[in-house]
Structures are given as structure tokens and as C-alpha cells.
Amino acid sequence: MSTIIDVARAAGVSTATVSRVINTPQAVREATRTRVLAAMEACHYRYNALARGFATKRTRTIGLIIPTITNPGFAESTRGIQERAAAAGLSVLLGNTNYDPETEEKLIRVFREMQVDGLVITTTNPNNPILKNLVAEGFPFVVLYSTVRRGHMSCVGVDNYRGGYMATQHLIDNGHRRIAMIAGAFRSSDKSRGRWDGYRQCLRENGLVYDKDFLAQTTYSLASGREVIQQLLRLETPPTAVFCSNDYLAIGVMEGARDAGLELPADLSVVGFDDIPLASYVTPGLDTIRLPAYEMGALGFEALLERIEKGGQTPVHRMLGLELIVRGSVAPPRGNA
Amino acid sequence: MSTIIDVARAAGVSTATVSRVINTPQAVREATRTRVLAAMEACHYRYNALARGFATKRTRTIGLIIPTITNPGFAESTRGIQERAAAAGLSVLLGNTNYDPETEEKLIRVFREMQVDGLVITTTNPNNPILKNLVAEGFPFVVLYSTVRRGHMSCVGVDNYRGGYMATQHLIDNGHRRIAMIAGAFRSSDKSRGRWDGYRQCLRENGLVYDKDFLAQTTYSLASGREVIQQLLRLETPPTAVFCSNDYLAIGVMEGARDAGLELPADLSVVGFDDIPLASYVTPGLDTIRLPAYEMGALGFEALLERIEKGGQTPVHRMLGLELIVRGSVAPPRGNA
DNA sequence: GCAAAAATTGTAAACGTTTACATTCAGGGT
DNA sequence: ACCCTGAATGTAAACGTTTACAATTTTTGC
The missing domain is CATH 3.40.50.2300 (Response regulator)
Structure with a gap:
């Protein structure tokens, strides 16, 4: 591959001039510029951005x-x-x-x-x-x-905190008092943790007790939503609503709940987070926090x-x-x- | 930022040795290696992959x-x-x-x-x-x-050709004879063109005439599927089925058809291409070619x-x-x- | 025409690594 | 003690640009 040096030689100029043609064309005289450009063409020159990066940092x-x-x-x-x-x-x-x-x-x-x-x-x-x-x-x-x-x-x-709060309040406004949350693992997602803080605070401000059996941490996927909801439904007094910290989890929950024979949204209310395209296509459409x-x-x-x-x-x-x-x-x- | 040279000096070796510690550690004696490693630590050395790329191409x-x-x-x-x-x-x-x-x-x-x-x-x-x-x-x-x-x-x-053929055959097997195709613009998608070739060939082999009013080229999006189907439905003898070269188009078509008052799949059959996650969530579920x-x-x-x-x-x-x-x-x- | 100013071009070092080749070293066999 | 071998290390050029600075050319004002 030819370099700026070959081009310079072919055009009868210095490498500095070739460099200028490339980077600050207005700084070189029209005549030389076209001469250099022609030389580039003739040499099949291709610029090496790596070398530039090396030189300029x-x-x-x-x-x-x-x-x-x-x-x-x-x-x-x-x-x-x-x-x-x-x-x-x-x-x-x-x-x-x-x-x-x-x-x-x-x-x-x-x-x-x-x-x-x-x-x-x-x-x-x-x-x-x-x-x-x-x-x-x-x-x-x-x-x-x-x-x-x-x-x-x-x-x-x-504001993940606020998002968690909004979602929870929405469920409370609809009369729910037993609200679970399915979150991404806190260690791998501080967002998830922020949403949980909002959820807890909202419960507290509405005079509801926070039940730690109602919190599940899991991986962000449809499959784990599906799985985790089954466990939650097996509790002695299962939740009537779930807030999921991501739409995939929420849609998984909807599927899992249906597998368990529940009717949605009558038997279980679900709120997600993100508003991915899928959210508007599931039945019923998913209530969610748009990000x-x-x-x-x-x-x-x-x-x-x-x-x-x-x-x-x-x-x-x-x-x-x-x-x-x-x-x-x-x-x-x-x-x- | 410190370089291999600083490290070499600190460790009392040559740059070549430092380079060897980095790239072929087994080629340098244990004692020198630990000395070099310590020097790297002391210098807060960070490897420069750009410089390596420059040297090695x-x-x-x-x-x-x-x-x-x-x-x-x-x-x-x-x-x-x-x-x-x-x-x-x-x-x-x-x-x-x-x-x-x-x-x-x-x-x-x-x-x-x-x-x-x-x-x-x-x-x-x-x-x-x-x-x-x-x-x-x-x-x-x-x-x-x-x-x-x-x-x-x-x-x-x-084999996009074969995919187009399969999709079309599926519609014909279900008794359709007026089958439209909505494709991505050929100039920007040869895949789309291949699928169209399969579609045409399948029509021909089944003794159906290819009607060029039944081909629409458009951009790959939900919105354009929605739009284009309305036009196709306004034809004198509208199609009873549509093959779309992408699932987004197909889902847009389903929406557009519903907007026009059709019942799916009775009034219009739709086949897509790709099998995106959404395809299994729309109602009815989308028939498609999985890629x-x-x-x-x-x-x-x-x-x-x-x-x-x-x-x-x-x-x-x-x-x-x-x-x-x-x-x-x-x-x-x-x-x- | 001339000096000064401005515009253009050239010179050469620098960027941080790799690597072919040369040199030195360690240790085994005699 | 010496030679030999193979392992370990060192030397220095190369990679393709940019850019400060110097040198040269052109333009400007008179």
C-alpha cells in the first residue's frame, strides 16, 4: 500500500504538503493541491487513520x-x-x-x-x-x-427512583395493596435498585407494608419473568399486582400468569418499564414507564x-x-x- | 502516560524485553518477568494497542x-x-x-x-x-x-429466493390466487429482490399470473406496511393475501387491514419474513419465514x-x-x- | 522596483510498539 | 578450564502520519 511519502515523491512536494492537502486543503495553493490529488489517484493512495491516531493521539x-x-x-x-x-x-x-x-x-x-x-x-x-x-x-x-x-x-x-414510584402509585391508585416487584439483580443493575427504592418509598407513603417475600431479583429476560411469577403466585397470600423493572420481565409475567390459569388483567395487574415496541402488541397492552x-x-x-x-x-x-x-x-x- | 520505554528504564531492561513480557511471557526468565511486571505497576503503565496496530498492521x-x-x-x-x-x-x-x-x-x-x-x-x-x-x-x-x-x-x-417461494406456496396451499407482495426497495435490498424472484416463480409454477399492480416496493417499516396495504385494498380486485419481505411490514399490513375494517385472517392472509419476537405476540400470530x-x-x-x-x-x-x-x-x- | 508582510512549502523529530538480527549468558559435557 | 548449545536479552530500524519551526516564494504598499 502506498503512503504519503510515495504521494509526496510522485507530486514533487514534501510529506507535510500532502498532509495539508488532506487536512487543511485551503492552506495549500490550488495548483499544488490538484497536483497532489492527482498523485494520490495515481498511487491508489489510501489514508491511514491509524497512523494519524498514533501521531495525534x-x-x-x-x-x-x-x-x-x-x-x-x-x-x-x-x-x-x-x-x-x-x-x-x-x-x-x-x-x-x-x-x-x-x-x-x-x-x-x-x-x-x-x-x-x-x-x-x-x-x-x-x-x-x-x-x-x-x-x-x-x-x-x-x-x-x-x-x-x-x-x-x-x-x-x-430518575429510576421516580419511575419506580410512578409505577407503584399507578397500581395503588387502582386499588392494589399486595404489590410485588420483580427486578433485575441489584448487583448487576443499579437502575433496578433505584426503581426498587421508589417502589418501597411509594408503598410506605401510602401506608402499605413492604413485604420482602414480594421482591424477586432475577435476570432480565422473558423466561425468568415467566418462572418467577409462578413462585410468587404460590405464596400464601399472593400479590394482586406486579411491577417489573423491565418490559421483557413484565411480558414474561403475563405469560406465566396465563399458564397458571389467571385471567388478565382481572386476576393480576402488571406494570413494566422501558416501553419497548412489543409492549403495545401483547394482550392486554402493557402499562409501562416509557424511557x-x-x-x-x-x-x-x-x-x-x-x-x-x-x-x-x-x-x-x-x-x-x-x-x-x-x-x-x-x-x-x-x-x- | 508512561510508555514501554519508561518501564524498560525502570526495570533496567530493554524495550524488547518489556514487549516480550507482554506478548510472549514464556520467552523471558521468571526473575526478569516479575521485575518488569513490578515496573509496569510502578509506572501505571497502560498498553497502547494503537501503537501495536501501527507496528504490526x-x-x-x-x-x-x-x-x-x-x-x-x-x-x-x-x-x-x-x-x-x-x-x-x-x-x-x-x-x-x-x-x-x-x-x-x-x-x-x-x-x-x-x-x-x-x-x-x-x-x-x-x-x-x-x-x-x-x-x-x-x-x-x-x-x-x-x-x-x-x-x-x-x-x-x-436462500432468499427459496424463502420467497416457500412463503408464496404456503399461501397458494391455502387456496389463495390473488397474492400481493410488499417488498423493501430493490435498489437498497437485494434480499428483497431475491424473495420477489421466488414469489414470481412460485406463482408461475402454480399457473397463476403475475400482476405487477400486486407488487409494492417501499421502506422497511411498520408505518409503510400500514400505508401500502390501504392502497392495495383500493384496487378493483384486491388481493386476498400478502407476502411481506419483512415482519415489520407484515405487522404494519395487519394493522392497516384492521383499520380498513377487515377481519384477520379471514379477509386477508399475511406472511412475513424474519421471525422477530414480535411475530408471535400479534393477534393472530404471524406466519413467517424464520431466519x-x-x-x-x-x-x-x-x-x-x-x-x-x-x-x-x-x-x-x-x-x-x-x-x-x-x-x-x-x-x-x-x-x- | 524594493522592502516588508503574508502565504506557501519544506525539514525533521516525534508518536509507542514490534521484530530481525546480534550479542550475551547459563550450564552441560568433555 | 574450555567449548558448545540453546536460552535470554539487547540494538536499532521500521511502521505512516502530524506539526513546530525554518526557509522560501508570492503579494502588497509605496
């Missing part, structure tokens, strides 16, 4: 770390980031953690070794010391989905870009709005009209 | 080009690639084309400038001369979803890795099986019992 690449690309919510965020990044001329390196903290740490390391200019991270735990280190080193990154109120970490997220995933990705990227370009140190704390979507999976409990 | 990175991460099928393929790549110690650079050929070309160029070791491409057009060039240059890449039978291009795909997306990604990556590592030149042509999934969106036309 800027790769125009960012790393994106998410739990799984298979969840439509993360796919939407990814699209948001990807589109804005492409518009800004940056490339995106994708990594999936499968909600595993160790994979997350490994990805952070690998991406930094690859000299990415910044990171967008959907973390399992915003208090991870690794993130503190990144802050301390002044490395540009933004955390998505979570919102840390204090501290020097930038984040663009939603602006695309927007979060887009704004997250913009915040990161700002940090990268301007080098600013002031952290961004952006909290996006949540919305309760009502479709029909919640009804008053039996005998409560 | 291997970045351990591949580029992945897909139309959109938002379609669950592509998300699954992406997961397949991503997982295998991570296991092999490679990173994945993600690019979305939105079915735009120019964006595709641009991504290919950008990724090559970044010196990726190879590409996995879901192309809008496998006959694109750009791909021929890649082959001519001996650059490793594999094409997903499409299957080109002849030629030196590696591909791991499905093994995850497997395709995984196998595609393996084929690429083989090419990269072994440097083999013999192209891989892998054709994965398709399966007709019957759920209830197809019924005999009215008055045909």
Missing part, C-alpha cells in the same frame, strides 16, 4: 458499553449515539457486558488500550471505583440510564463530544422525563370493583 | 456494517458476531447504513482507513463493484444475509476469522436453512372454505 473513535444489544431499548440508545457520532465524523466501538461487571471492566480496559477518545457506558454500578478512576484521570466518559446526582461524573439518564432511549443516547453522545472537543471538566447531569403509558394491563383487584 | 478490530441496529434480526446477528469476536479477542466497530448504498460505501472506506482486519457486511447490493474491488485486493470480508453462488466473495446467508440471525452472525464471524488468521483465499459459501412458521395469520380466502 486522537482516534475519532468512541467506545459504547451496553448490557445487551438485543434489548430494543439499548438498541435505540445505540442508534441515537451511532447517528450523532456518524454526523460528527466519529466511529463507535461496540461492547456488550451481558450485565456482568467483570466484562464491563474488561471492556473499559480494552477500549482505553485502543485509545478511544471517550466512552459511553451503561454501567452495572455507577459507584464502581473504576469509574472514579476515570474521573480522576480526566478521561472523558458519560454514563447512561443511571443518574448520579452528586459527583464529577457526567450522566444522562432517567426515552433514543434521546438518551443522542444527548449522551452530545455531552461526551462536548467533553472531548472542548475539554471541559464540568460534569453534565441530565435527567430525562419518564412517562406512564396506560394500555390495559392494570385493573382493580377482584372484589374491589 | 493488525488491529484486532473488525468492522460490522448493517442497515439498522433497530431491527431485532440485525441485533441478533450483531450479538452473534460480537460474542464470537470477544471470545477471539477482537473488537467490533459498528456502522449503520439505513439501507443507503452511499452510506455503505462510506462506511467501508472509513473502516478500511481505520485499518480494520476485516469486514462483515450486510450489503444493499452484492454486485456492488466496491465489493469486487475488495476481493481483488484480497481484503478479508464476508457478506451476510445474501448468498452469491458464484464468485470469490465469501458469504453466509440464506437464523444469531447463527448467521456467529458463522459469518468464524468464516471471517478463518480468512484473517489463515489468510486463506478460498471463499466460503454457506447457506443456512429457512423454516416456515405457522401461527394463524393465514387462512383460506372467503368463499373458499
